[in-house]
Amino acid sequence: MRKTVLITGCSTGIGKQLALAMAVSGYRVYATARSLHNVEALAAKGILPLQLDVTREDSIGRAIAKIEADGNRVAVLVNNAGYGAMGPLAEMPAAELELQFQTNVFGPMSLIRHCMPHMQEQGDGLIVNIGSVSGIFVTPFSGAYCATKSAVHALSDALRMELAPFNIHVMTVQPGAIESDFGQNAEASLKRTFSAHSKYSSIKEHIEKRARASQNNPTPTSVFVSDLLNEMQKPHPVAVKKIGNGSRSLSLLGRWLPQPIRDNILSKTFGLTALRAKLNAATSTPGKPM
Numbered sequence: 001m002r003k004t005v006l007i008t009g010c011s012t013g014i015g016k017q018l019a020l021a022m023a024v025s026g027y028r029v030y031a032t033a034r035s036l037h038n039v040e041a042l043a044a045k046g047i048l049p050l051q052l053d054v055t056r057e058d059s060i061g062r063a064i065a066k067i068e069a070d071g072n073r074v075a076v077l078v079n080n081a082g083y084g085a086m087g088p089l090a091e092m093p094a095a096e097l098e099l100q101f102q103t104n105v106f107g108p109m110s111l112i113r114h115c116m117p118h119m120q121e122q123g124d125g126l127i128v129n130i131g132s133v134s135g136i137f138v139t140p141f142s143g144a145y146c147a148t149k150s151a152v153h154a155l156s157d158a159l160r161m162e163l164a165p166f167n168i169h170v171m172t173v174q175p176g177a178i179e180s181d182f183g184q185n186a187e188a189s190l191k192r193t194f195s196a197h198s199k200y201s202s203i204k205e206h207i208e209k210r211a212r213a214s215q216n217n218p219t220p221t222s223v224f225v226s227d228l229l230n231e232m233q234k235p236h237p238v239a240v241k242k243i244g245n246g247s248r249s250l251s252l253l254g255r256w257l258p259q260p261i262r263d264n265i266l267s268k269t270f271g272l273t274a275l276r277a278k279l280n281a282a283t284s285t286p287g288k289p290m
Helices: 013-024 040-045 057-069 094-122 143-166 182-193 201-215 221-232 249-256 259-269 272-284
Strands: 004-007 028-033 048-051 074-079 125-130 168-175 240-243
Touching: 004 013, 004 057, 013 028, 013 040, 013 221, 028 057, 040 048, 048 057, 057 094, 074 094, 094 125, 094 143, 094 168, 094 182, 125 143, 125 221, 143 168, 168 221, 182 201, 201 272, 221 240, 259 272
Parallel strands: 004 028, 004 074, 028 048, 074 125, 125 168, 168 240
Antiparallel strands: none
């Protein structure tokens, strides 16, 4: 029986390549994006383009209704859509922090709520939530993004146990550095989050460095997709799948490296040690207010 899969965030990168690979493998694929124009060309490959904005409940409802109107029911849900809001966490505008959680956490949960009843009725289903090694190895200037991915991991753990009685499998994917537009989009987010009057202005280049970090020696998207699809097609997919450069090593560092050592290394790497020294020097200079 041909299974119907719904994949979010298919404009580029992982989502687009996974949609193409799953279509070749015989799945009925609904590839979604906020702008239908960005996925319309996939129709030539036998894929069903669908407009879906994961931050809007009404958009999610319309997308699921369209799939049902086509006479189909989602058997595989891949929550891939997401982005990284970068910048100093305490200075981040409230609207950006809310959008980060709406996109990376609340949207995927809404999709799960919409798809779960059909999976329960069918007595089978697979939910794939794309987390990140950043949800384990937290770094400065990516606190909002790291928090959302930690939340995805925790929610997936609970869902995996709660949905198991209905034969619904939940797999958490924890990518490392994967070739994509993530770094470019993350750096672009600084235009919304980083103020010219920021207390971190003197180390702005380090913040930009963090935004681009995912594209340092990344694993090719094709390798990531092949590995992921191979796991998804197994009768019993693993609960947690780590794929890509750094996915295992950074996870180990995040879990086992003593906190003082980890903080010291990351503070030096991202300019915070230098910033502290500069501030200390300024306050200790004669004539300067203490």
